[in-house]
Amino acid sequence: MKILVAVKRVIDYNVQIRVKEDGTGVVTDNVKMSTNPPDDNAIEEAVKIKEAGKAKEIVAVTVGEEKAQETVRKALAVGADRGILVKASGTVEPLAVAKILQKIVEKEKPDLVFMGKQAIDDDCNQTGQMLAAILNWPQATFASKIEVKEKVLEVTREVDEGLETIEVSIPSIVTCDLRLNEPRYASLPNIMKAKKKPLEQIDASELGVDIKSRIEQIKVEEPPKRKAGIKVSSVEELVQKLKNEAKVI
Amino acid sequence: MSVLLIAEHNNKEVKQFTFNAITAASQINDDLHVLVIGKNADPVAKSISEVPNVKKVIHVDNDIYENYIAENYTPVILKLSENYSHIICSANTFGKNLMPRIAALLDTSQVSDIIKVISEDTFLRPIYAGNAFATVKSTDKKKCITIRPTSFDAAPTSGGSAEIVKGENTDPSENTKFLKKEEIKSDRPELGTARIVISGGRGMQSGDNFKLITAIADKLNAAIGASRAAVDAGYITNEHQVGQTGKVVVPDLYIAVGISGAIQHLAGMKESKVIVAINKDGEAPIFSVADYGLEADLFDALPKFLEELNKLNTIQK
Ligand SMILES: Cc1cc2nc3c(=O)[nH]c(=O)nc-3n(C[C@H](O)[C@H](O)[C@H](O)COP(=O)(O)OP(=O)(O)OC[C@H]3O[C@@H](n4cnc5c(N)ncnc54)[C@H](O)[C@@H]3O)c2cc1C
Ligand SMILES: Nc1ncnc2c1ncn2[C@@H]1O[C@H](COP(=O)(O)O)[C@@H](O)[C@H]1O
Secondary structure (H helix, E strand, C coil), rough: EEEEEEEEEEECCEEEEEECCCCCEEECCCCEECCCCCCCHHHHHHHHHHHHHCCCEEEEEEEEEEHHHHHHHHHHHHHCEEEEEEEEECCCCCHHHHHHHHHHHHHCCCEEEEECCCCCCCCCCCHHHHHHHHHHEEEEEEEEEEEEECEEEEEEEECCCCCEEEEEECCCCEEEHHHCCCCCCCCHHHHHHHCCCCCEEHHHHEEEECCCCCCEEEEEECCCCCCCCCCCCCCHHHHHHHHHCCCCC | CCEEEEECCCCCCCCCHHHHHHHHHHHHCCCCCEEEEECCCCHHHHHHHHCCCCCEEEEEEEEHHHCCCHHHHHHHHEEEEECCEEEECCCCHHHHHHHHHHHHHHCCCCCECEEECCCCCCCEEEEEHHHHHEEEECCCCCEEEEECCCCCCCCCCCCCCCCCEEEECCCCCEEEEEEEEEECCCCCCCCCCEEEEEEHHHCCCCCCCCHHHHHHHHCCCEEEEECHHHHHHHCCCCEEEECEEEECCCCCCCCCCCCCCCCCHCCCCCCEEEEEEECCCCCCHHHHHCCEEEEECCCHHHHHHHHHHHHHHCCCC
């Protein structure tokens, strides 16, 4: 079995986001970037399946700028076998990423595609479902447990009411939740070894898909700030304030 | 053209967030049709027909729709989509799973999780876990939109009498099977719509200690929330998680106990009307969004809090 994993390079989740003064976006210069967190879970799961002898090859793919190579290298350092960078500049919307990934899937013919459930920059939560749709593959979104069986996957999904379990046939798309597993760290020797693993570069324009933006970003602004609150000195004072000042109890 | 809203329900009752989505959808265009796909879901179609904002209910009923599977819903919606300018549903796990599948097949770039309708093609949505707000304009002919339910009031549920028409089912997918759902039943108000929410974090130290939270929730008729750390540690189940990758809540009162206030947690609760933080670390970031901060050990504070609440003779429900 072959698993394709889509990884996105995003501003690190610990960075305090700053909105640009001209309203065109958020500051990205000199800001720490890393792999979108649930994409690390997607890679980890693929590696675990390979270690269990159920997969032969893991290919990590990203769509983005030249520097997104780092994200693929990191995936290689924790166990992916090969990498692909599809070069595209500026914002590539989920629909366009899905169309690009469709081309990669047609070329690579994986049995499974693992992705994150949501990118923490655009917070779209779309790409996996879109790829599943255009490939006409089943989708298992928000996965917190995956069992590989003969020709099918049994996937536990985190839904609003609790947990749901579905079975999808292979090939299929899985989008991963952070609770799926505990991503490992790349060891130094593995980081060195990853430098020698193949990383193919493709220009998005060569794939023959329309990736121009359909959504115009008119302005990006700071959210309204909450007014500063107060510290209370005792539980009694807290209850009094909630009762008589805020009038919420 | 009209707008089409996909209802969320359990074949018996309409899920609360559908009413919030109805409000948002009718702000886009008041010729609002609602699609109910289900198994023996007549009571659902009927309830929705009574919402004054709704002009028409399309009801597609078949055994294959007992459980909600995006692969089975999508072709039904695509078949109807021709007549609509916008397709809409809630940005909860229901809509998040479903809408992109529809959008991709309509070749539309979806606008996710809007918090405000500016015009029929322009919307406000949070990005970066709510640390920035983007005003975006969709240039696609057909628009696929998911709505953050807590940003819109629920529509009134009675007084209307929309016509209910039958729609056609399509073939089910062979490739996806529903196996089971572990739904945790509770008598408490739902997290997403509760007037008061009390949440516990890693500071609770164990699942057993959550009984301190439960006692207060009982008293205040509150829903119980949690940080991701508390869920990951197994103190409480996943459906209680509040935050960027959990639920968004906007109650009148949010009480955060033993929660540090990571941006991913704030993303799910910082629009609450009144926020209370109980934390023993005076520097915890949660205090920067709290209207009332109590720097204290929660194991002292929670029992006292309950005691004080018990002294009050009137608690709003
Ligand atoms: C991509 C991504 C998505 C995420 N999504 C979410 C999300 O949706 N929701 C979410 O909550 N988190 C989310 N997180 C995790 C988030 O970054 C934090 O790790 C998490 O919110 C921390 O939970 P906590 O505040 O309970 O724990 P901690 O940060 O460990 O804080 C515990 C707090 O309890 C206090 N405390 C300890 N003992 C006591 C005591 N006896 N009395 C009083 N106070 C005490 C401490 O002072 C501390 O402030 C996400 C992370 C990532 C990377
Ligand atoms: N530019 C990209 N390159 C590779 N994978 C991506 C890209 N954008 C999104 N993805 C994948 O799709 C998931 C969901 O992203 P989104 O739909 O933007 O929230 C991510 O977790 C990634 O796995």
